[in-house]
Amino acid sequence: KAGVTQTPRYLIKTRGQQVTLSCSPISGHRSVSWYQQTPGQGLQFLFEYFSETQRNKGNFPGRFSGRQFSNSRSEMNVSTLELGDSALYLCASSLGQGKSPEAFFGQGTRLTVV
Amino acid sequence: GNSVTQMEGPVTLSEEAFLTINCTYTATGYPSLFWYVQYPGEGLQLLLKATKADDKGSNKGFEATYRKETTSFHLEKGSVQVSDSAVYFCALSDIAGGTSYGKLTFGQGTILTVHP
Numbered sequence: 586k587a588g589v590t591q592t593p594r595y596l597i598k599t600r601g602q603q604v605t606l607s608c609s610p611i612s613g614h615r616s617v618s619w620y621q622q623t624p625g626q627g628l629q630f631l632f633e634y635f636s637e638t639q640r641n642k643g644n645f646p647g648r649f650s651g652r653q654f655s656n657s658r659s660e661m662n663v664s665t666l667e668l669g670d671s672a673l674y675l676c677a678s679s680l681g682q683g684k685s686p687e688a689f690f691g692q693g694t695r696l697t698v699v
Numbered sequence: 700g701n702s703v704t705q706m707e708g709p710v711t712l713s714e715e716a717f718l719t720i721n722c723t724y725t726a727t728g729y730p731s732l733f734w735y736v737q738y739p740g741e742g743l744q745l746l747l748k749a750t751k752a753d754d755k756g757s758n759k760g761f762e763a764t765y766r767k768e769t770t771s772f773h774l775e776k777g778s779v780q781v782s783d784s785a786v787y788f789c790a791l792s793d794i795a796g797g798t799s800y801g802k803l804t805f806g807q808g809t810i811l812t813v814h815p
Contacts, residue, residue: 589742616801617801627805627807628808630804634801635801643802675743677801677803679801686731688792689745691742692741693741
C-alpha cells in the first residue's frame with residue numbers, strides 16, 4: 586500500500602510570491618491535514634479536509650489556504666510569501682472517521698523563502 | 700484547549716541504556732495518544748498509539764502506557780540502539796464529539812542521541 590506522497594520535496598521562493606504544495610493520501614483515506622514545522626514553533630496544525638470540506642482550522646493567517654479534490658488529494662497554497670514562512674510543511678492522511686484516529690505523514694515539503 | 704508537554708532538552712545515551720521520555724497532556728475529552736518519530740530529513744513515522752486508559756502501545760521495543768490518573772504517556776525502551784537516534788514527538792487526538800478529527804496536538808519534541 587503506497588504511503589502519503591508530497592510534492593515537491595524542496596522549494597525555493599522569493600518574498601511576495603505564492604506557492605502550491607501537493608499531497609496524495611493513502612488510498613481509502615478521506616482526511617488530509619497539513620502542519621507547519623519550524624525549529625522555533627515546533628509542529629503547528631494548519632487545517633484539515635475531509636470529503637472536500639475544510640473541517641478544522643488552526644490559527645494561521647488567510648494567506649494560508651487549502652483544498653481537497655474528489656479523489657482526496659489535497660493542495661495547500663501560501664500567497665504573498667514572507668521570510669517567516671520558511672518551514673517544513675507536512676501532510677498527514679487518516680481515515681477521518683470511526684475510532685482509528687492515527688495519522689500517517691508524508692516526507693514533507695521543505696520551503697525556503699528568500 | 701489541549702496541550703502536550705514533553706521532557707525538556709536533548710537526551711544522550713550509550714547503546715543498550717534504558718530510555719524514558721516523559722509526556723504529560725491536558726485534554727478536555729478522552730484523547731487518543733501517540734508517539735511519533737522523525738529521522739533527519741524525513742517526515743513523522745507513527746511509532747505507537749493508545750486509544751483508552753490503561754492501554755499499552757508497543758512497537759520495535761518501545762512501549763508507552765496511557766495513564767489517565769496522571770495524564771501521562773511516557774515512552775520507554777529497555778535497550779536503545781544507535782539507530783534509535785531521532786526526534787520523538789508525543790501527540791494527542793481528541794475526537795470526542797467528532798469535532799477534532801484530523802487535528803493532532805504535538806509536544807515540542809525530544810532529541811535522542813545514542814552513542815556506540
